[in-house]
Amino acid sequence: MNESKLIGVVGLGKMGLGMANTLVRAGFAVRGLDLSPEACQVARANGIDVAEDLSELLSGASLVVLSLPNSKNVLALVEGDQGLAKLAGKNTLVVDTTTGDPKLTQQIAEILSKAGMRYIDAPVSGGPRGAASGQLTMFIGGDADDVQQAEPVLAALGTKRFHVGHVTAGQIAKLVNNLLVASHLLTASEAFKMAASAGVAVEQLIDAVNAGSGRSGVTLYNYPSRIMNEAFDSGFTMGLMRKDVSLAVDLIKQSGLQLPISSKVGDIWKASAATLSDGEDFNRIVTLEDTAH
Structure with missing residues (x-):
């Protein structure tokens, strides 16, 4: 596994699994995580390496893609002693494809920033088929340098990518x-x-x-x-x-x-x-x- 290209994917539902598979096809090593044993089983059947916990997911990953139902789920993942903000290394870049609440998104970005991490909100359109084919439309908010660093991953996931402004602008x-x-x-x-x-x-x-x-x-x-x-x-x-x-x-x-x-x-x-x-x-x-x- 090429650790320098390791991407963590949190959330292996229809959208997250499709994105994980797309990233693998694009040449990235991918490690996934989901609370659902059924989703993990399906992901493993698709050839995705699935972590046992968040700490294992983050080991060696410099970029993490989130695909969760809502911003409350993202906030729960980020906060706490076993949360993303505590466990991830500094300069870890988080690409959040969840469609969520702009106010909570701002809060999440601030928590991660205080931990020395970087955050892009990049909710997507195109459904499971777009995720599985790498043909999503992405609405991107974040610092221009962070977006540029994430571009190889974003380009693998979406054929139409629009950087519309600061963090929360994507939401x-x-x-x-x-x-x-x-x-x-x-x-x-x-x-x-x-x-x-x-x-x-x-x-x-x-x-x-x-x-x-x-x-x-x-x-x-x-x-x-x-x-x-x-x-x-x-x-x-x-x-x-x-x-x-x-x-x-x-x-x-x-x-x-x-x-x-x-x-x-x-x-x-x-x-x-x-x-x-x-x-x-x-x-x-x-x-x-x-x-x-």
Whole structure:
């Protein structure tokens, strides 16, 4: 194992495992860690070296990729006597691909900085398929020198990488992206329901919309590949999108803004929990009978 190129990956779910496999293909030595025995078993079956604990994961690793459900999980990993801030060596570079809370992200960055470590927030878009193929879109926040040092790893993971500013800028950019996706799913759904009630099916309409100014990522990709064929297999869940929309709404409130449309989008996604479980594909939001309530 080439220790000089050893990358630690914490979180071996669908996204983390896909990224770990991608890094191996790119020539990096990878050591993973996950609290779930099942996830560790799957990772080992994929040929990933899995550590027994965080100390073993960090041994020889100068860069650690995090892929966890939320910022609270990241904070729990970082804090404490057995946390990342205590166990990792100085100048260890942390690339956090978790989509999370900008305020907690700032707190995490400050804890690691005090420990002599460096931190980049780099939440991703593209789902498990993008992670497995190295074709993620990455929204990156952090010091320019740190981003430059992480570039070989970032380039292996994402074909589209955008350094949008300081630490937390990546999280903010990702929340903007997901708030737009969440909104577009609702407006496209209502527009297509309107057309259907007037006698024009989505199959007749989709190409025309996508050639016109009303198109969006939702009409270009989600509808043809996930919704119209009823596949609903993006790998991104209702629970995760509800979390991201809630974080976006919280950011709006923290900013003191009054944004009624975004607030209504937040209300609809929150209320959808009554009929669409967290584990359902997020595109199923278009199946809500009435998005007006």
